[in-house]
Amino acid sequence: MTTEAATIGLTHGGSEDTGLGHRGPESKSIVIPYGFWLFVLSDMVLFSALFATYAALVHATDGGPVTNQLFDRTLVAVETLALLLSSFVCGLAMIAAKRKSMAWTQAWLLLTGLLGAVFLFIELYEFSSLIAEGAPPQRSAFLSSFFTLVGCHGAHVTAGLLWIGTMMAQIWAKGFRQDIVRRLLCLSIFWHALDIIWVAIFTIVYLIGTLPA
Amino acid sequence: MTEDETDLIDVAPGAPHNNLVSEPIAYAIGLALALILTGVSFWVASTSTLWGPGVAAGLVVLAIAQMGVHLVFFLHITSGPDNTNNVLALAFGVLIVFLVMIGTIWIMGHMNANMAPMPEMTNLMSQRG
Numbered sequence: 401m402t403t404e405a406a407t408i409g410l411t412h413g414g415s416e417d418t419g420l421g422h423r424g425p426e427s428k429s430i431v432i433p434y435g436f437w438l439f440v441l442s443d444m445v446l447f448s449a450l451f452a453t454y455a456a457l458v459h460a461t462d463g464g465p466v467t468n469q470l471f472d473r474t475l476v477a478v479e480t481l482a483l484l485l486s487s488f489v490c491g492l493a494m495i496a497a498k499r500k501s502m503a504w505t506q507a508w509l510l511l512t513g514l515l516g517a518v519f520l521f522i523e524l525y526e527f528s529s530l531i532a533e534g535a536p537p538q539r540s541a542f543l544s545s546f547f548t549l550v551g552c553h554g555a556h557v558t559a560g561l562l563w564i565g566t567m568m569a570q571i572w573a574k575g576f577r578q579d580i581v582r583r584l585l586c587l588s589i590f591w592h593a594l595d596i597i598w599v600a601i602f603t604i605v606y607l608i609g610t611l612p613a
Numbered sequence: 614m615t616e617d618e619t620d621l622i623d624v625a626p627g628a629p630h631n632n633l634v635s636e637p638i639a640y641a642i643g644l645a646l647a648l649i650l651t652g653v654s655f656w657v658a659s660t661s662t663l664w665g666p667g668v669a670a671g672l673v674v675l676a677i678a679q680m681g682v683h684l685v686f687f688l689h690i691t692s693g694p695d696n697t698n699n700v701l702a703l704a705f706g707v708l709i710v711f712l713v714m715i716g717t718i719w720i721m722g723h724m725n726a727n728m729a730p731m732p733e734m735t736n737l738m739s740q741r742g
Contacts, residue, residue, distance in 0.1 A: 426623050433625030437699060441706030448710040452717035477655055484647055491640040491687055495629050498636075589627040592687040596680050599651075603676035607658040608669045 436586040460541035467609030486515035487595040513564040643686025650679040
């Protein structure tokens with residue numbers, strides 16, 4: 401890349417790196433995760449709109465159940481722990497992939513997915529019990545916004561689980577090729593970002609929602 | 614990731630790289646800090662020893678701190694020169710997120726407060742819990 405950039409006059413030589421792009425474009429292993437980072441940030445902007453909707457509608461309960469009556473902090477604590485450990489194990493999988501250790505990469509990715517599945521299972525259990533006790537999304541504006549916000553996060557986790565499975569298969573079949581490792585890096589960015597969004601959800605929706613009035 | 618890693622100007626977000634401690638230890642520190650902050654959040658929310666009206670603000674501060682831990686230790690967003698592009702993108706994202714959230718809460722809160730209780734509005738107003 402550097403020689404190519406030099407021939408077309410984009411570089412001032414290695415000793416004068418200014419970080420301002422004089423060397424021409426970065427390698428794919430930088431540009432692709434950076435582009436994915438931009439996607440993740442715009443996904444967070446999308447979630448900010450859902451958070452804003454929730455905050456505006458949280459008291460519009462239409463005489464139905466309010467936050468204090470609905471949420472179970474113990475369940476949320478287990479969910480939080482599962483997703484946090486999943487994020488940590490995903491980091492271990494990235495280290496194993498960097499060291500090109502097939503067995504450890506597959507094992508950590510499997511554990512990442514299993515912990516994510518635990519999270520998703522608890523969330524679905526919570527949703528079904530909410531609907532069973534008369535708090536479905538159509539009950540009030542508050543519940544509509546709650547199911548949209550938390551459900552959107554759950555949909556992201558579901559997509560992440562599918563992606564984890566895909567990456568396990570691709571690493572197994574194709575090995576630690578450059579393009580496969582780039583995809584794995586994008587997956588880890590996605591998975592860590594989901595945990596960041598969950599921090600906002602468990603704080604704003606569940607903890608602040610169950611504070612004694 | 615590549616063979617000329619030391620030659621790169623930028624690093625990708627999320628790529629394991631740490632100069633101070635080894636990579637697994639960096640992740641373990643992040644996990645420990647996140648667990649502590651989560652634990653403190655749940656404790657603050659359930660204790661009655663703290664001043665009630667301040668608890669919600671405290672929880673938001675704890676959440677922002679935990680997001681910072683995740684960004685630094687899991688996504689490896691640092692203040693180093695190789696991270697300038699990642700940090701600038703993050704800063705713009707945070708700006709938009711805060712504009713959307715604070716702007717909405719501010720304006721919708723005022724509209725709610727300024728809404729005159731007209732007879733045909735009583736049904737809507739009663740929804741304020």
